[in-house]
Amino acid sequence: MTTTKKVPIRYYRFRNRLRDKAMTGFVDDGSPGAISTEALDAAEAEFDKMAEGYPDWVQGHIETMYDHYRHCVEKPKSRRMCFRKLTFIAHDMRGQGGTFGYDLISIVGGSLYEFADFHKDGKIEDKHVELVGAHIDAMKALIAGRINGDGGAVGKELLNSLEKAKEKYANAH
């Protein structure tokens, strides 16, 4: 390594050791490499295998969200704390649902995340809590029905119901 004068900007141009490691057994002609089809298929198989178990695993998340919802209903003073926790879990749901093939879980989780994140530091009214409940009910239905992918007609119907609930609570006084 060579260093010279003291200057405001320094560029580090290092040898690509990661590529050196990955090119074992090949002559590097400079062109981009690939991950073999066999390896990608094996990784896909792991995704599929884990996607099968996802509905069972995610039940715990949904139950925890439901517990927070119940707390919001029964103990209004705990609403801010519960909304913060819900924000965290909903963000997680948004990220994981689609990864396991449950695209609508990502959509509903994303909607709940944005809603809870927006309201978590403000005045949380009953109508806000009810809308959280509507999101959780939608997620429960999606998992109970194993509704993956875009969900087809059933999925569309569920999303429509959620949108109606959002409109209803947005207009509630």
Added chain:
Amino acid sequence: MAAYSLDRLSVLVAEDNSYLGSLMMQSLRAMGVGNVRRVEHGGEAIDLLRLMTKDPTKAGLMSVDLILSNWQMSPVDGMMLLRWVRRHKESPNRFIPFIMVTGYADQDKVHEAREMGVTEILAKPFSVGSMAKHILQVIDRPRQFVHNPTYFGPDRRRQIKTLVDGKERRVRTDDEIDIVHDDN
């Protein structure tokens, strides 16, 4: 196009969601990555990297070639881990490629990660294809690192674009830039 052999690579996964963490580990192993370690949050990652520096045998890890980290984790999130890796004196390698895995979709968050020196951002939900694409990007197209008074990390410019108005907006001259090579 040559198929890479990833069995000499060592990847550290920081993911608090056990199911997702497990998926990432299994997928990386299926892709042929030789050594994959998972920790549950940024604090555990830092502890492991520290131990690796002091006692590689005890850490069970000689080096880490790539970090894949979730952003939202508790108590130490992915951004704090990235900051430590890039800036802390105890970091074993401040140049290590760092892929942030995140469900945050807004531009502000992407900008925040970029300013902290992230290498790639893998958006959740992700697929095998998107995961592989970002890993290949790290291997095939490493960027030079830039160190200036306000930034340390991979060059934020991924390509050289033709200047719209024909004027160079950077104010530094070549005399003010030091280039460090390491070709050994």
